[in-house]
Amino acid sequence: MSDNTPVTLITGTRKGIGRHLAEHYLAQGHRVIGCSRSSSDLSHPAYHHFIADVADEQAISELMRHVRGTCGRLDHLINNAGIASMNHSLLTPYKTAQNIMQTNVLGTFLLSREAAKLMRAGRQGRIVNFSTVAKPLKLEGEALYAASKAAVETLTCVMAKELASFGITVNAVGPTPIDTDLTRVIPAQKMKDLLAQQSLKRFGTFDDVTNVADFFLSPRSNFITGQVVYLGGL
Amino acid sequence: MKEQVLGIIYSAIENENHSLAQPISLEEGENTALYGVGGVLDSMSLVSIVIDVEQMLEEQLGVKLTLVNDSAMSPKRSPFQSVKTFANYIVELTAQVSHVR
Ligand SMILES: NC(=O)c1ccc[n+]([C@@H]2O[C@H](COP(=O)([O-])OP(=O)(O)OC[C@H]3O[C@@H](n4cnc5c(N)ncnc54)[C@H](OP(=O)(O)O)[C@@H]3O)[C@@H](O)[C@H]2O)c1
Numbered sequence: 001m002s003d004n005t006p007v008t009l010i011t012g013t014r015k016g017i018g019r020h021l022a023e024h025y026l027a028q029g030h031r032v033i034g035c036s037r038s039s040s041d042l043s044h045p046a047y048h049h050f051i052a053d054v055a056d057e058q059a060i061s062e063l064m065r066h067v068r069g070t071c072g073r074l075d076h077l078i079n080n081a082g083i084a085s086m087n088h089s090l091l092t093p094y095k096t097a098q099n100i101m102q103t104n105v106l107g108t109f110l111l112s113r114e115a116a117k118l119m120r121a122g123r124q125g126r127i128v129n130f131s132t133v134a135k136p137l138k139l140e141g142e143a144l145y146a147a148s149k150a151a152v153e154t155l156t157c158v159m160a161k162e163l164a165s166f167g168i169t170v171n172a173v174g175p176t177p178i179d180t181d182l183t184r185v186i187p188a189q190k191m192k193d194l195l196a197q198q199s200l201k202r203f204g205t206f207d208d209v210t211n212v213a214d215f216f217l218s219p220r221s222n223f224i225t226g227q228v229v230y231l232g233g234l
Numbered sequence: 235m236k237e238q239v240l241g242i243i244y245s246a247i248e249n250e251n252h253s254l255a256q257p258i259s260l261e262e263g264e265n266t267a268l269y270g271v272g273g274v275l276d277s278m279s280l281v282s283i284v285i286d287v288e289q290m291l292e293e294q295l296g297v298k299l300t301l302v303n304d305s306a307m308s309p310k311r312s313p314f315q316s317v318k319t320f321a322n323y324i325v326e327l328t329a330q331v332s333h334v335r
Contacts, residue, residue, distance in 0.1 A: 061298070117285050165278060 005046075006030045007071045008217075011054050011111060012081030014040045016180040017130075020206040021078055021213060022047065033067055036081065054081045054107030064114045076126045076217050077115040079108040079152075084182050089143040097144045104148035109155060112170070116163050125168035128216045129156045133176050136234050137197055141190075149174075153228050160226030169225035173212040176204040176232035199233025235328070238295060239321045240264065246286035247317075250279050264318035273315065280314060287324070297328050 008025045012018035013034030019042065022034050026044050034040060035050040042049065050066070052059035067074055083103045085096045112127050119125025134142045135149045153172055160170040176198055177183045177191060186194075195201050208231050215221060215229075244260060251257035258274055260266055267273045269280045284301050291297050301313075301324070313323030 117289070120282070120285065 006075045007033070007067070007073060008076040008078065009033045009035075009067060009074060009111075009115060010078040010080055011035050011107065013042065013049065014038060016182065017175070017178065017206060017209055018078075018080040021080060021210060024206075024210050025076075030076075031071060033063070033071075035063060053103075054079075054111055055102040057110060060110050060114055064118060068118055073122050074115055074118040074125065075122075077111060077119075077128070078213060079111055079127065079129045081107055082130055082182075084142065084145040086141050086145075086185055088141060092144055100144045100148050101151075104145075105151045105155070108152050112155070112159055116159075116166065116168055119168050120166045123167040124222075125163075125166070126217045126221075127159070127163075127168060127170040128213055129153075129170070129172040131156075131172045131174035131228055131230075133174055133198070133230055133232060133234055135174065136230065137194070139194070156228065157226045164225060167222070169216070169222065171216045171225060172228045173209060173216070174228055174230040174234075175209050176230075178204040178206065178209070197234075202232075204231050236321055236325055239291075239324045239328075240317065242287055242290045242294065243283075243317055243320055243324075246283045246290065249286055250282050253282075254279065260317075264316070264321070266317045268316055268320065269314040270312050271315070275314075284314070287320075291324070291328075295328075297331060299324065299327050299331060301327070 008030040010018055010021050010025070010032060011034070013022040014036035018034070018036070022032050022042060026032050026046055031046045033048050033050065034042070035052040035054070037051065037053050039051055040049040050063045052063050054060065081103060083100055085092065085100060087096070108129055115127065116125065129152050131149045131153050132146070134146045135153065139146060156170050156172040163170060177186070177194060183191070195203070212229050212231070216224065247258050247260065256274070258266065269275045275283070288299060288301055291299055313319050
């Protein structure tokens with residue numbers, strides 16, 4: 001592995017979008033470090049999986065120590081790990097609300113903070129966060145999830161300013177529904193109504209997300225920061 | 235211990251000096267003013283120095299510290315006023331935490 005092999009850290013790589021992103025960047029020749037709360041069956045010589053909860057400061061600290069020790073630097077962070085809970089706000093348990101905020105908001109914060117410390121040394125870096133169309137559409141039944149992603153968007157914009165002088169860009173992608181475990185629990189009629197609100201009325205694909213991530217990670221995108229790009233035409 | 239901590243603080247300042255239009259002179263040694271009244275650092279430079287110091291403390295001394303808390307950022311009673319207050323603060327904190335290796 002040559003010294004200029006891009007080093008890409010992706011959270012939530014066990015399944016879904018994160019798994020796809022890991023495979024995509026491995027195919028592009030990146031060295032990929034992934035994590036999730038359980039183990040992964042992704043096996044590739046340039047892939048290393050960590051069992052770590054993104055909201056566990058100690059576990060993330062160890063993960064970062066590993067990245068620093070084995071790669072010496074970090075080029076890209078993709079904060080993909082996220083959880084949702086479709087529920088009326090009056091029926092949402094406090095514990096569920098806490099879990100959503102911890103994973104989506106504090107996880108994104110923690111990883112970004114630690115990654116930026118490592119990226120700072122190279123005076124360049126890319127951070128890509130995950131929002132959702134549920135936030136601008138203000139979807140009923142997703143109060144906590146949408147609120148957590150609103151916080152992720154604000155974090156994206158403020159950190160973009162704070163990290164600019166280190167050459168680090170921070171952006172977010174807001175996917176439409178994509179067929180993963182996260183959306184399989186949504187009733188068919190509700191999903192139909194949701195897609196009807198998009199300009200382009202179809203499910204998103206993994207490739208739609210990868211396309212936006214590629215754009216944000218591109219070395220040519222060094223003048224693109226603090227942006228949230230929604231899929232599907234909102 | 236204090237000597238090692240001072241060494242780390244000086245090298246963090248030297249690192250940051252590369253990107254400062256007006257580098258911090260270390261002629262006054264421990265009395266070099268850093269942040270707050272009389273200090274020369276802006277908050278971004280302080281951030282860089284603090285992160286460097288945290289990293290070097292971990293790498294060289296095996297101590298993992300979080301140097302910033304809410305009261306540490308108040309310019310009045312900040313431990314980052316001078317090299318000396320910064321070093322004393324670290325030595326004090328180190329005594330309270332466990333070593334990573
Ligand atoms: N699918 C969609 O339609 C859609 C739409 C808009 C936005 N998004 C966003 O896209 C991202 C990925 O969603 P997805 O559809 O791929 O979800 P998914 O299929 O449910 O996968 C979530 C991934 O994140 C990991 N994960 C969850 N909590 C974690 C934690 N605390 N620490 C570490 N890893 C954790 C999971 O692994 P473990 O269970 O092993 O931890 C899994 O690998 C999320 O941020 C989501 O909000 C998805």
